[in-house]
Amino acid sequence: MSIQEIEPEELKKRLDNRVQDKFFLLDVRNQNEQEICLIEGTDKLIPLGQLPEKAVSLDSWKESEVIVYCRSGRRSMDACEFLNSKGFGKLYNLKGGIIAYSDRVDSSLAKY
Numbered sequence: 001m002s003i004q005e006i007e008p009e010e011l012k013k014r015l016d017n018r019v020q021d022k023f024f025l026l027d028v029r030n031q032n033e034q035e036i037c038l039i040e041g042t043d044k045l046i047p048l049g050q051l052p053e054k055a056v057s058l059d060s061w062k063e064s065e066v067i068v069y070c071r072s073g074r075r076s077m078d079a080c081e082f083l084n085s086k087g088f089g090k091l092y093n094l095k096g097g098i099i100a101y102s103d104r105v106d107s108s109l110a111k112y
Contacts, residue, residue, distance in 0.1 A: 003080040006067060008101040014067075017083070023065040028079040033071060037109040039097045039101060048075045055086055059109075062088050069094035069101070072112075097098040 006014075006041050018041060025041055027034060027050040046054045048070070060065070066088055070076040073096050080091040094101065102109040 001078070002083055002089075003091045004109060005095040007095055008104045011039075011101065012099060014103045015039075023067055023092075024061045026058070026066055026079070028068055028070050028075050031063045033112070036112050037098065037102070039069065039098060039106075039109070048079055051079055051082055054069070055083065058083070058088070062086075065090040065092065067092040067094060070097050071098055072097040093105060 001004050014023060025039065025071065027038070027042045027045045028051065029045070030047045031045065036065075044055075044058070046098045066083065068076040068079045068083070070079075072105060076097060077093045077111050084091055094104075098109060099111060102111055
């Protein structure tokens with residue numbers, strides 16, 4: 001079990017090929033942050049503080065790739081570490097978070 005980082009451009013390629021590329025995209029920002037901007041294709045929002053109680057809702061994805069993001073990459077790394085401790089084995093942290101995604105892939109996403 002390991003945690004890897006995924007670059008924003010790689011996530012975009014994978015999102016564009018979502019029909020053949022099966023993965024789960026998890027946003028661990030707070031609800032008010034998601035209302036500002038969202039990566040299209042996000043499967044679920046679970047704020048980091050709620051992850052311990054809601055992680056069971058992700059159990060069907062334990063053997064699949066789970067890509068996690070937040071604003072800058074720190075909370076999503078914490079979420080990856082938590083999920084790793086719960087048996088999730090294919091975890092990817094979006095390097096630089098949604099800020100980097102906005103800078104490098106989709107400038108239409110609002111920054112905050």
